[in-house]
Amino acid sequence: MxxxxxxxxxxxxxxxxxxxxxxxxxxxxxxxxxxxxxxxxxxxxxxxxxxxxxxxxxxxxxxxxxxxxxxxxxxxxxxxxxxxxxxxxxxxxxxTPEWTTVAQANAWRKLDRLADRMLTAQKKVDALHAQYSEIARGAAL
Structure with missing residues (x-):
């Protein structure tokens, strides 16, 4: 190695x-x-x-x-x-560097970027869901 x-x-x-x-x-x-x-x-x-x-x-x-x-x-x-x-x-x-093909390294980087985008989107969905629940509780009163 x-x-x-x-x-x-x-x-x-x-x-x-x-x-x-x-x-x-x-x-x-x-x-x-x-x-x-x-x-x-x-x-x-x-x-x-x-x-x-x-x-x-x-x-x-x-x-x-x-x-x-x-x-x-x-x-x-x-x-x-x-x-x-x-x-x-x-x-x-x-x-200890890990050797891989450039195509495989590019694919891993793309997957990392997509995972980051999904996490950001999930946080936005969670915030909207919390906002929706808060408004729904207020409307039920």
């Missing part, structure tokens, strides 16, 4: 400020597509040496992105370690 891995930023609950939040079953709260930057005056200790080794020239400080997806757990763990090294707080995430 194929697994995919990625780093994910952990955001403190007090830092939640918008709808781009996703809660996972283990209690971690992640900001979806988070890519925080620092407002610190200078780069952290070791940044210049890291840039020289990585790119051969200096770069402005940034916290690495958590967007890449990896087929290798160790490569994703390296990304987590990199984020944490420069001041971020990330954990390793794993998923």
């Amino acid at each position: 194929n697994r995919l891995y990625k780093a994910a930023y952990v955001i403190d609950e007090e830092q939640i400020w918008d709808d781009d939040i996703e809660m996972y079953g283990d209690g971690y709260i992640f900001r979806v597509d988070a890519n925080p930057t620092t407002e610190a005056e200078g780069a952290p200790e070791g940044w210049d040496e890291y840039c020289e080794d990585k790119w051969g020239e200096p770069h402005e400080f940034f916290i690495p992105s958590d967007r890449p997806i990896y087929r290798s757990r160790s490569a994703a763990q390296d990304r987590v370690n990199l984020i944490n090294r420069w001041g971020g707080h990330a954990v390793l995430m794993e998923c």
